[in-house]
Amino acid sequence: MRVAIIGGGAAGMSAASRIKAIRPDWIVSVFEKTNFVSHAPCGIPFYVSGFFEHFDELCTYDANFFRSERNIDVHTNSEVIDISENSLVVEEMGKEREYEWDKLLFATGAKPKRLAVQNEDLEGIIYVEDILAAEKIKRLALKSEKIVIVGSGYIGVEMADAVSKLGKKVTVIEIAERPLPEYDAEIAAILKSEMEKYVNLRLSEKVVAFEGKDRVERVVTDKTEYECDFVIVAIGVRPNVDLAKKIVKLGKSGAIRTNRKLETNKEGIYAAGDCAETFNIVTEKPDWIHLATPANKMGYVAGVNIAGFELEYPGAVKCQLTSFHDLEIGKVGLSEYEAIKEGYKVVSAFVTSKSSAKYFQNGLIHLKVVADQNGKLLGVQAAGNGVGMRIYGATSLLYKKANVRDLFFTDFPYYPPVSRVWDPLVIAARNLFRKLGIP
């Protein structure tokens, strides 16, 4: 059996490893267009801000590890340029080669959305494309004085955190009215206050052009313009399906449609990671959830199924955690605004509480819980101190389709330095009891 995997990121290498563990005699070939495999771009902001020195720490293992330890046929600097029902055309070392396959996995990831404005190809304007961008971003960030970041989703916020910690003058331009626009206004407002301490945050403002001679000198918006030496564009990503769409069906989201075994509409062709559409456990609908932990698990599941065993991927609840300077921020499931867009009738509770016993000076946590009118939990968002613990607790509950009663009765631990006897999650549940008529 010959298995071809297109893309050597989290999903691709997880799948390859799993297949070889189950089927050591199969030939598993991974085609990766960069020089790196098992690359983990979530670490880029920490590389930029100097938490670690060596760029290659962004990869879990290098290609030689997978070749020698796991006996995987890894091709780096190998771009798949064409595909048919049983073969691939790969450009490697300047030549085109054809490889036949019996089973195929798309693990081609996502790619940044483009601004599509004038002069966006000027020197000094960088998209957070892949880990190759990391070195360039760090180099440019260190030698620049005035940096503009376009976009304040997760990548924008983390990049703003990183470059502001380098002591740079940072302007963040966001087209929506709040940073992290998928959060509700109450939580985003807290992030906004924290961001404004360190960066010039411009909301409801649209970039319309870049200006400069050889390299970027100014960002022009619909309101004004900003001098700069360096621009990072992070306005979101889309599934990288240029190749896949020639051969398999896409879902509504634009990512590759898959079933629970992560097989596409064609037998023997699978998709996993950021290029694949999967299932949202909260909405119980197909969804495109482009996050690192689901990507790894989808790779694992696809690998098991490719290897001829059966394992179903249940989907994900879309859990995220980040921080900006001293503020932790997290979200799982839907915000109120997303839930309403999905058609739910919702109730919500917004709670501000100390995160620990009153005699510890750990600061506040702001927490919002959203449920439907039957009490089914739809999502939890938090900002402040002690966010990670609460998001872990909420993630498990959402995964298990819990309701507001469950949130109230789960006995989260009380340890005075880090938690409260009435946990903020429980206080929020109690508030929702009132709105749902529970005594």
Add this chain to the structure above:
Amino acid sequence: MRVAIIGGGAAGMSAASRIKAIRPDWIVSVFEKTNFVSHAPCGIPFYVSGFFEHFDELCTYDANFFRSERNIDVHTNSEVIDISENSLVVEEMGKEREYEWDKLLFATGAKPKRLAVQNEDLEGIIYVEDILAAEKIKRLALKSEKIVIVGSGYIGVEMADAVSKLGKKVTVIEIAERPLPEYDAEIAAILKSEMEKYVNLRLSEKVVAFEGKDRVERVVTDKTEYECDFVIVAIGVRPNVDLAKKIVKLGKSGAIRTNRKLETNKEGIYAAGDCAETFNIVTEKPDWIHLATPANKMGYVAGVNIAGFELEYPGAVKCQLTSFHDLEIGKVGLSEYEAIKEGYKVVSAFVTSKSSAKYFQNGLIHLKVVADQNGKLLGVQAAGNGVGMRIYGATSLLYKKANVRDLFFTDFPYYPPVSRVWDPLVIAARNLFRKLGIP
């Protein structure tokens, strides 16, 4: 309606508050034998080690708050000394008084087990009885040089943490072969190493007597003896049911038997908190779970039912979190040793992993997951760094009767400074897949 509540701790005051919120016209009387209500003894170690100065911070609110803000008839320094089917005899201000009641709640808490050895009444030997002991412990700890702690359950470990941080020479004597004996040996071994850096930890050793003239000077064990100025005894607690057993049935555990509405075998008489037996969600059996968060929620539920509405208490999963110096420790559900004692055939995985991405220096987390042979989760224990988050996540899963597949697929968030793309919980689940024949 006249409701009498015996005990003004977490359960008693939660119930009283709930009843008055629903039935503002009822008379709700709380009889508390100390001078304090809503006392929270979990904070005692932090008061002793100096995290806060004012002893009364150990109470959520004072009696006057409950009297004036919630209109509760609070009697402090009032000990209930006898009980009948419709009245109580209370000793207050040196006099005996009788109070009639229509509904009754036992919220009498727990009390320390006694060593029952020679001279245990010598001056300088303290049981961590209630918050009144806190001031005495702090005063004696500050002026003592050599302190012996008998017992290394949660209270023993936290007291050892507190007094060792005061710079005292501390000996901890534990009769079992490991500290926190309800944990499995792998996790307890990690705590043992950490404790041995700061205290003289004596395991498998039994206290047989105390010696001293006016006050304690020596602790005698079955192996040797220890000079000391001060002894803290913390060898566990038992339900305080001296009064209740005259009138209602006790369960197997020795605590007051209750149903899901927290009613005892007698109509109109309820029990909540550390004096009451409740339900273990993991074992699906009656259990005595004497912890602060369940106590508060039991009080809430009892209050709702006493007030004439219906709310069922689902039980608890027994979740605990603590720390000793730099080591966080947590447990939810059963250890392997407890599970075997309960009659389960078990599989387990013990994992040691970095708690965050490899390029952050956050240290290790040691994690043990126990499941039954069908993959049902029975418990999670952890020690090291980032324990709180994992215990919160595991608590929700155990509460929802999750299995090993759920533990693997729950998408805990990946944020490089605090977590890993393959969370230690997920790695443990993957290890268990092998043992359970999941591919």
